[in-house]
Amino acid sequence: MVISPQPRPFTYSVASAGAPxxxxxxxxxxxxxxxxxxxxxxxxxxxxxxxxxxxxxxxxxxxxxxxxxxxxxxxxxxxxxxxxxxxxxxxxxxxxxxxxxxxLSAMKRVNINPATRTAQVQPGATSGNLAGPAHEFGLALSTGDTSTVGMGGLTTGGGIGFMARKYGLAIDNLLSARVVTAEGDIVTASASEHPDLFWAIRGGGGNFGIVTEFQYRLAPVSQVLGGELMLPASRDVIRGYLDYTASAPDDLTTIATLMHAPPAPHVPRERVGELVLSILVCWTGSAEDGERALAPLRALATPVADTVSPIPYPRIYSFTAHQEVRHGWSIRSMFADELSDATLDVALEEMQRSTSPYSIVQFRGLGGAMRRVTSEETAFAHRERRYFVAIIAVWLDPAEDATVHQAWTRSLWRQIHHDGSGVYVNFLEEDEKERILDAYPAATFARLAEIKRRYDRRNLFTFNQNIRPQS
Ligand SMILES: Cc1cc2nc3c(=O)[nH]c(=O)nc-3n(C[C@H](O)[C@H](O)[C@H](O)COP(=O)(O)OP(=O)(O)OC[C@H]3O[C@@H](n4cnc5c(N)ncnc54)[C@H](O)[C@@H]3O)c2cc1C
The missing domain is CATH 3.30.43.10 (Uridine Diphospho-n-acetylenolpyruvylglucosamine Reductase, domain 2)
Structure with a gap:
């Protein structure tokens, strides 16, 4: 093991009683x-x-x-x-x-090296903390959809971001990481050092150690064609979105959200509260080509609102700023290849009777660069899936009865889960421990359990989507 240059060799003695x-x-x-x-x-x-x-x-x-x-x-x-x-x-x-x-929230240093197009990022840094400094050099990393999400949890689970179809997951751009193991050793994990550990922390969550620094490859992205295309919600519109997003050029990554139109400046007053499909667009090619690529989405229905325009990449987070506010949630999610008409219909119906005006059903078209990495290459193995679907009940007042919102989430989930194929480990809920087996194919899970045995035999790192050490 590569020990850090200035180790503090002291070991706490278990012999002394209590926790001094x-x-x-x-x-x-x-x-x-x-x-x-x-x-x-x-x-x-x-x-x-x-x-x-x-x-x-x-x-x-x-x-x-x-x-x-x-x-x-x-x-x-x-x-x-x-x-x-x-x-x-x-x-x-x-x-x-x-x-x-x-x-680790105070460990948020971000160092950009424009010569090598890389970033050294501490785990307490957020997507937003990275996007700004990288943009100063015309660079960016595809991370997640909300600026306040931490790079520590996001990266170790995979990281499905605004440019996933063009540049893959956050882990697909991870070059190395500094990791504190369960023994308290500090090691570098990369393709050449502790390669098994490097494989496991790219999708295996927090099971294998605590990452204290990530080194990422950045993409030459400065301006994007980005914004919100808001369409009236119907089965045909969702179907049109799903069909197009699965075959669109890689430069186009989108996140489509079934939601009630908010009282925002870009939403006509008379449309506020209407059920809409809000498509967040991030196009990384030329603006001209982007307009052409967006035409099929714009043709699905007369837009309620359309704010898509050339913007500096970090500004894409302004479209999800409402998600930065602390809130309550209840979630069920799945990957899928096909979504039946019945599933789309029930999503529309349940959204009409959601228990909170902030609740959503999200559809993300996957594929592209994310799919070109083989399932064996990283612990995140759901590379072939075409869609990601999440039912998210959202509320803002902690005094609200969470069980009411949970019942809504679970009811919709019961009606659509049969269309699913696997789940993203970072979107598992508190009460879904058994679904860890859906987060990984059997061979991936077995390899993770074996690496867990070698790096954390006693399961010190247990507060995560836990993979028990292979016995
Ligand atoms: C509003 C919102 C939007 C989201 N959007 C996206 C999205 O677009 N794409 C996406 O991929 N995910 C998204 N997520 C999910 C997100 O990736 C996970 O919730 C992630 O775990 C959050 O990371 P964190 O560091 O903020 O979390 P924390 O709560 O700090 O950590 C979560 C867990 O991650 C592990 N962990 C954290 N830091 C480390 C570390 N340094 N080393 C090892 N393990 C660690 C631990 O097991 C910890 O319990 C979103 C979540 C929210 C709440």
Whole structure:
């Protein structure tokens, strides 16, 4: 193993009773926050508003050594250990009662190297933190659809972003990573160093170690043709979208959302509240070719609104700014190759009686560069799937009865899940532990379990979509 140049060789003695936080605190460059600290309540907040958990302590890591200290401490004292980067875990896994939380949100350094077109990014950086600095050099990485999502969780699960069809997943552009293992060692994982670990962290989630830095290849993207094409919702419009997006040029990546038209400046007042298919467009070719490529979508129906125009790439996040607000959610999702008329009809019907005006059903056309990577190359193996579908109940008031929204999600899910084929590990919900087997084909799962045995035999990294070590 390649140990970091300045290791702190101290090992906490299990012989001393209790968990002597003072010893840990004194060894950190960052901070150790416990319940009596002023910052505690702010730091235990995550993106999901119903999460109100009280960790034993938060290690506000300043560097990879701090992360290694926290890991050794948790290991030696048998303390549960959770990991937080951007705090957007859909399964609410980054804030856990009575656990030590390694909080990486202060580790958000982004270094762009324009000569090599690469970026070194710490895991607490968000998609937005990366997009701005990369844009200064006319570069970009396809990450996710919301600027506040952390690169730590997003990348280790895969990362399906605005340019997935042109440049693949975030992991398809990952060149190497620094990883703190369950033993507290700090290693580099890449094609040539710890290649198995490198394979596993590209889609296997947080099971194998804590990534303290990613090195990505960036794409030469400055301007895109981007914005929102809002169409009246109907089965024909959704069908037209699905048919076109699966065969469109790779330069066109879209995210289509069945939603109630919001009271926004670009939405005619009389159309607010109407059920629409909002297609977020990101075209990476020339504007002229883009207009041609968009014509079939614009021809599906007379648009309710159309804001698609040439924009600097980071501005694409302005179209999802509402998702940056902390909210409550209930989710079910799936990959699919075909979606029946019955599925589209029931999605339309259930959206008409959704329990919250903010709830959505999302369709993403996949393929392109994402599909050209073989299923064996990374732990994210659902490369062939044509669509990603997510039912997301969304509410903004923590006092609302979550069970009402969950019932809506589950009812729609029961009616459409048979069209699904696999699930994206980063979109699994808290109550879907058994669906981890849908997140990976059998051979991928077996290889992940074997690598887990080698890197985390005792399952220290357990608050994730957990893959148990092969016995
Ligand atoms: C509003 C919203 C929009 C989203 N849009 C997209 C999208 O467009 N595309 C997409 O692919 N996903 C999307 N996601 C899902 C997102 O990728 C996952 O929720 C991801 O886990 C969030 O990463 P985070 O660092 O913010 O989360 P956190 O809550 O900080 O972490 C989640 C989990 O990831 C693991 N983890 C986090 N950091 C590390 C690390 N440094 N090393 C090892 N493991 C780690 C841990 O198991 C942790 O429990 C979205 C989520 C939300 C809430």
């Amino acid at each position: 936080f003072e010893a840990l605190r004194s060894r950190l460059a960052g901070e150790l926050i416990t319940a009596d600290d002023d910052q505690y309540d702010a730091l235990r907040q995550v993106q999901e508003i119903t999460v109100d958990r009280r960790p034993l302590a938060l290690v506000r890591a300043a560097d990879e050594q701090d992360v290694a200290e926290a890991v050794r401490f948790a290991r030696d004292y048998g303390q549960p250990l959770a990991v937080r980067s951007g705090g957007h875990s859909l399964a609410r896994l980054s804030m856990i009662d009575d656990a030590i939380v390694v909080d």
